[in-house]
Amino acid sequence: MDFTPIFGQVFHSLWYLIPLLLVAAVVKSPWFKGVMGEAIVNISAKFFLDRETYHLIKNVTLPVDDGTTQIDHIIVSKFGIIVIETKNMKGWIFGDAKQKMWTQKIYKHTTKFQNPLFQNYKHTKALEALLDLDNSVIHSVVVFVGDSTFKTPMPENVTQAGGYIRYIKSMNQQVLDTSQVANAIERIQTGRKPASFNTSREHVKHVKSIVAEKANNNACPKCGSELILRTVKSGVNAGSQFKGCAKFPACRYTTN
Template sequence: MNMTSIFEQLFAAYWWLIPALLAISFLKTSFMKGVIGELQVNLAAKFLLDKSKYTLFKNVTLPTEDGTTQIDHVIVSRDGVFVIETKNMKGWIFGSENQKTWTQKIYRHTSKFQNPLHQNYKHTQTLQAALNIEPSTIFSIVVFVGDSTFKTVMPDNVVYAGGYIRYIKNKTQSVFTESEVKDICAQISTGRLKPSLKTHRDHVKHVKTLVAEKQRPIEVKPVLKNAANTCPKCGEAMVLRTAKRGDNQGKQFWGCSGYPKCREVRPAL
């Protein structure tokens, strides 16, 4: 039996492995992780929230001054407008409300990601301005799905998949009338960009442009020394300072920026 026949028999027996491996690889992409995470949130809302009280909007893309912003989910009820950011992640999660970046740790691998509360802040601000509603009537929620574990104390509005339903149901004080709820839903429906593959692609392109601009090195231009404001002793720039003690306490003077190597001073005019 030649090698060609062996390969043909192996392919005939195990051809299904090729599409299976491709499917597994596709499911592991960040795009599919996001889709799966959002699907879990959708299903929870569908089966655990009363449709007569809560209206769910998925993938709401809104225009902004510098492009677009995309919200995973918006839920509208008489008890408020809930803006939901979904994160499908695994491993240990470390973070606090005010930190710029949070940390994901999987075994020995550590990576940083943007604080999702900060990310969702732009979403809530954009939606609040578009709807012209009070800040106290709109709520930001970050939902983690997947096999992740919080290793630091998280704010009440950062929850696991099932927790966001409890968070919403705990808001029992009506802030809108039925008429206002209908009006808000109508504004979202008409103000959002049409949900489509093109809308999503354009938004992703906009986000990539913003990321690239943030990562671009800042050009540092040399500071030209002013000959009239340089130290006559060493040539370094003179800095305006305020005396903290002595007879001249509280008075300003020019001191050499090379201090303490150079102690040249001159009175401020």
């Protein structure tokens, strides 16, 4: 029996589901979550921070010794320069200012991710070198957007949603004059790489090379711990070997 006409009828009646599925896949992707998180911070900054006092510069890629570093948002004001790292995450968030890795827990699923304060430290140092300013006027802020809940006490510069606006406004002591603010803005705009697709692609390539280098050095790319050779003890792959993180089950990274 020829089922071709039947398949044709089904496809003709359900073709509209294909773009819906594609849209759903994009919405759930890490890229889209990152874009939405940054958009939320951009919009709130424009609505709740005075544009004459606070100057927002977004998506800044700066050259550094080992490649590039990408900063989500920089706010330049007479009260200092704020470097913002955005995290669009959900679930319970566990972390401490001094921990290398933080934890995201969604029901029974646990994921480790790099301490965003450590991640933003590289951003602040790159900006410090570019602007030739004292580090006391450059501030690191981490903003979590999305349906997440902090389950451990967080430093005051780690906030949720609009909390970063209150933190920025709490800085009320002038540390930069008008000429210093203008000079900082100009240096950032001239020192950054063009905000283009090629710049983002090259930065992603650079980040992937760092992850690959960590893997080649027998270090877990997720938490930095040692990778240990293990053997599958049961199932269809029993006897085969793989490398797993020494911190299992806290970190479940594996590689062939």
